[in-house]
Every structure is written in structure tokens, then in C-alpha cells.
Amino acid sequence: MPDPREARLRLLRSGNIGPVTYRQLTARFGSAEEAIEALPMLAARGGGRAPRIADADAVRREIATVEKLGAQYLFLGDADYPAMLAETESAPPALILRGEVALLARSCVAMVGARNASAAACRFARQLALGLADSGVTVVSGLARGIDTAAHIGSIEGGTVGVIASGIDIGFPPENRDLQERVATEGLLLAEQPPGTEPLARFFPSRNRIIAGLALGTVVVEAAPRSGSLITARLAAEAGREVMAVPGSPLDPRAQGCNLLIREGATLVQSVDDILEAIRPIDARVVRSPASGWDGPPPEDASDTERRAIAGLLGPVPVAVDELIRQSGLAPPAVQTVLLELELGGRLERHAGGRVSLR
Known part of the structure; x- marks a missing residue:
């Protein structure tokens, strides 16, 4: 019997296929197999060449590698796929994970911030993360230096999820390889990219949208005005999630991004209770059930006009x-x-x- 993962991954790994396109194709054609067959025809109508279709043998090798690494796939529509992430427009059709999947069923809060964070901010981030984990909340972050590291260390014994921009087998940054392995064994490690993928710059915004999408809200602890953490906060706001920020001294450039968020309406955070109070209205309205794929009307044929x-x-x-x-x-x-x-x-x-x- 064919492995149902193969067709899904072939479609997802084919050229010009993103999360939205994947969901529309499977909604229109009913299956990944039928969608793959239709790709050349659809591309021709769009005035371009047929996209590269992923090789079946390459996909089988990827599946074998994932299993060898002790990891597993989680597809959109699976019972364990996180409901909050499934609500987002660009929800990943497939995730690769190692660790405790049940952490995704709990209320999640994202915590992000400066890589070159101050010692005081890292200490405060650890305290917030520990308090959230003790309250039964899963802390989500990106395993970067600084605030991300502090958030994972603070919450690792109570529940933490690390989302990385590389393959599940690539440790980055190098100094966090041991922490990443610990997250994978004591918490949950998530990757969207196939095994062996290096953490290229273009993958980090994609990683950030997963961090924001998993969580009821995002807490920013120290961030410069052009920080990637502010991108995560913006993605959280666009998804209808709570945006929270820890205020800082106006004399510290690392606090300017957080102070700007607060001025624009983000919830000011001084304690764990502030976070729990802010996410409570969102948590109360969440329906924790698996989502299918595309939630709009399936695409249908269009005329030349x-x-x-x-x-x-x-x-x-x-x-x-x-x-x-x-x-x-x-x-x-x-x-x-x-x-x-x-x-x-x-x-x-x-x-x-x-x-x-x-x-």
C-alpha cells in the first residue's frame, strides 16, 4: 500500500508550491496525487513553464532520513496538528518534529527578543518563562541567542517548544546545539525545512510566522526598532493574537522596539500575571480541533477574460x-x-x- 506521506511531500517539495498554493490545490483536486497531475496544465494557463515536480525517490529518501533521526511528520489536518497554527493563512502543510507532541495541545505563548540582550533582560525572560511553564503554558521560541535561549532554559522543565529555521538535524547557532538537543528530548523541536537544510536568511521569516502562529500571544523582551522580533510581533497581530512587550529604558537602544510596540497598543508586561490575563480572552474562544486544509471556496476554472x-x-x-x-x-x-x-x-x-x- 502506498505511503500517503509520499504524495503530500512530493507536492509540497515541488517548485512554486507554497503553503497557500498547497492548500488550494488539495482543496480543488481532492488529493495530492491529482494536484500533481494538474500542475503542468495550471502553470501553462498562468503563462509560465511547468514547475519542477519533486522526485519520488528523493521524497522516499527524505522520509527514511526523518525516521532515522527519530523524528516524525505532522501534516495539516492530522489530529495532533496545533489548532492555533492551522488557523493561520500560511500554516505549514507539513512539520517535522522531535519530542513531546502533547505540548502543542496546551495554551502556548511565544517569547522573542534581542540576540545581544542585556543580562537583566535575559534574567527577566527566564523568570517569565518559568512562571508560564509552572502555570501550564507552553513557551515557544526560536532557539536563537539571547532572549530565545533564556526563554527555553526557563521553561524547559515545564514545557518548551523550539522552532528552527534549518533542518531538524542542524544545530544553530553552534553554541546552542546542546540546548537544541535538550529541547528535542525534554520538550519539542519543530522544523519546516527538510533534513540537511542549512539555516539560510530567507528561512527565518518563515520560522517566525510559525512561532507567532502557534501562540495565543507573543511577548517581546528587548528589541531594536528593526529587529526580527518585531516582525514576529507583527505576524502575531495579523493573526489576531495578543502582542505584549516588556518596557525598558529609553536610553537603551535594545528597548526602543518594545517601547514602540507599547506606544502602538501592545500590552505592557511586568509579570507572568500580566501575560496570563492578556491571553485569557483568546484562550477562551479557541476551538481545539484539527483543521482541514483550505478554508475558503475551492478554486474553480476561470475564463481567459x-x-x-x-x-x-x-x-x-x-x-x-x-x-x-x-x-x-x-x-x-x-x-x-x-x-x-x-x-x-x-x-x-x-x-x-x-x-x-x-x-
């Missing part, structure tokens, strides 16, 4: 898909189809917040 209309509204500046639907006057399934075809043809790029642009 509709394709031209949508293409004419697109340009290099990102625009919201909802705006395209309004301006074109076309049905959402038709608009989604045209965007899907353009993306498979290599002509469309998707951005955060449901926006798209031409490449």
Missing part, C-alpha cells in the same frame, strides 16, 4: 487579494484560480497579510 482582468490589476506593488476581488467584480473562486495559475507559472509572489504581486 477573467485571467486578463486579474492580470491587468496586478503589478510589482503587493495588493490584498480581497481588493482584487472587489475591483475585478469576479467571484472569489475565479480570482483564486487565476492567482494559483500565475504562481505555478512563476509569475506571482505571495506576501504576508494576504497580499500578492507580480514578480
Whole structure:
């Protein structure tokens, strides 16, 4: 009997296939196998070449490597897939993990901050993480230097999840390899990239959206104004989650990002109780059940006239898909189809917040 993971991974590892595209394709065609067969036709309609389709043998080797590493796959729609992450637009179709999956079923709070954090901020982050874990909350972070490290150390005995930008077998940064292994054995380690993938810069924003997506809220402890931690906070806000920040001295550049978040409406955090109070309304409305895939109308065939209309509204500046639907006057399934075809043809790029642009 064929391994059902193979077709899903072949589709996901094929060219021009992102999380949104994957979900739309499986919603339209009913299975990964049927979607793979349709890729050349859809790409041709989008005016591009057929995307590279992942080799079946390569996918089998990946599965064997994951199993050899003592890891496992978690697919969108599986019973253990975290409900909070499944709610997000760009939920990963597949995660690779090592450790205690049950930690994802608990309420989660993300904690992020400066890599070059002050000693005082690291100490406070450890205290917050310990308090959250003692309260039954899972602490999620990215295993980076500074605040991430402090958050994992503080919560590791009570429940921590580390999300990495590399393959599940790559330790990064080097000084955190032992901590990463400890998270994998005592907590939970998550990766979206296949084994052997080095932590390239482009993978970190993807990692950040998983951190934000898993959590009821994100706490920022020290962050410069252009910090990647602020990107995580923005992603949390876009997903309808709570954004929290620890205030700091206006004389310390590492506190400017947190103070800016507070000025813009983030919840000021001075204790664990502040965090628990802030996430309580979100936690109360969460329905903890497995999500399927695409939650919008399945894409359907579009006419040549509709394709031209949508293409004419697109340009290099990102625009919201909802705006395209309004301006074109076309049905959402038709608009989604045209965007899907353009993306498979290599002509469309998707951005955060449901926006798209031409490449």
C-alpha cells in the first residue's frame, strides 16, 4: 500500500508550491496525487513553464532520513496538528518534529527578543518563562541567542517548544546545539525545512510566522526598532493574537522596539500575571480541533477574460487579494484560480497579510 506521506511531500517539495498554493490545490483536486497531475496544465494557463515536480525517490529518501533521526511528520489536518497554527493563512502543510507532541495541545505563548540582550533582560525572560511553564503554558521560541535561549532554559522543565529555521538535524547557532538537543528530548523541536537544510536568511521569516502562529500571544523582551522580533510581533497581530512587550529604558537602544510596540497598543508586561490575563480572552474562544486544509471556496476554472482582468490589476506593488476581488467584480473562486495559475507559472509572489504581486 502506498505511503500517503509520499504524495503530500512530493507536492509540497515541488517548485512554486507554497503553503497557500498547497492548500488550494488539495482543496480543488481532492488529493495530492491529482494536484500533481494538474500542475503542468495550471502553470501553462498562468503563462509560465511547468514547475519542477519533486522526485519520488528523493521524497522516499527524505522520509527514511526523518525516521532515522527519530523524528516524525505532522501534516495539516492530522489530529495532533496545533489548532492555533492551522488557523493561520500560511500554516505549514507539513512539520517535522522531535519530542513531546502533547505540548502543542496546551495554551502556548511565544517569547522573542534581542540576540545581544542585556543580562537583566535575559534574567527577566527566564523568570517569565518559568512562571508560564509552572502555570501550564507552553513557551515557544526560536532557539536563537539571547532572549530565545533564556526563554527555553526557563521553561524547559515545564514545557518548551523550539522552532528552527534549518533542518531538524542542524544545530544553530553552534553554541546552542546542546540546548537544541535538550529541547528535542525534554520538550519539542519543530522544523519546516527538510533534513540537511542549512539555516539560510530567507528561512527565518518563515520560522517566525510559525512561532507567532502557534501562540495565543507573543511577548517581546528587548528589541531594536528593526529587529526580527518585531516582525514576529507583527505576524502575531495579523493573526489576531495578543502582542505584549516588556518596557525598558529609553536610553537603551535594545528597548526602543518594545517601547514602540507599547506606544502602538501592545500590552505592557511586568509579570507572568500580566501575560496570563492578556491571553485569557483568546484562550477562551479557541476551538481545539484539527483543521482541514483550505478554508475558503475551492478554486474553480476561470475564463481567459477573467485571467486578463486579474492580470491587468496586478503589478510589482503587493495588493490584498480581497481588493482584487472587489475591483475585478469576479467571484472569489475565479480570482483564486487565476492567482494559483500565475504562481505555478512563476509569475506571482505571495506576501504576508494576504497580499500578492507580480514578480
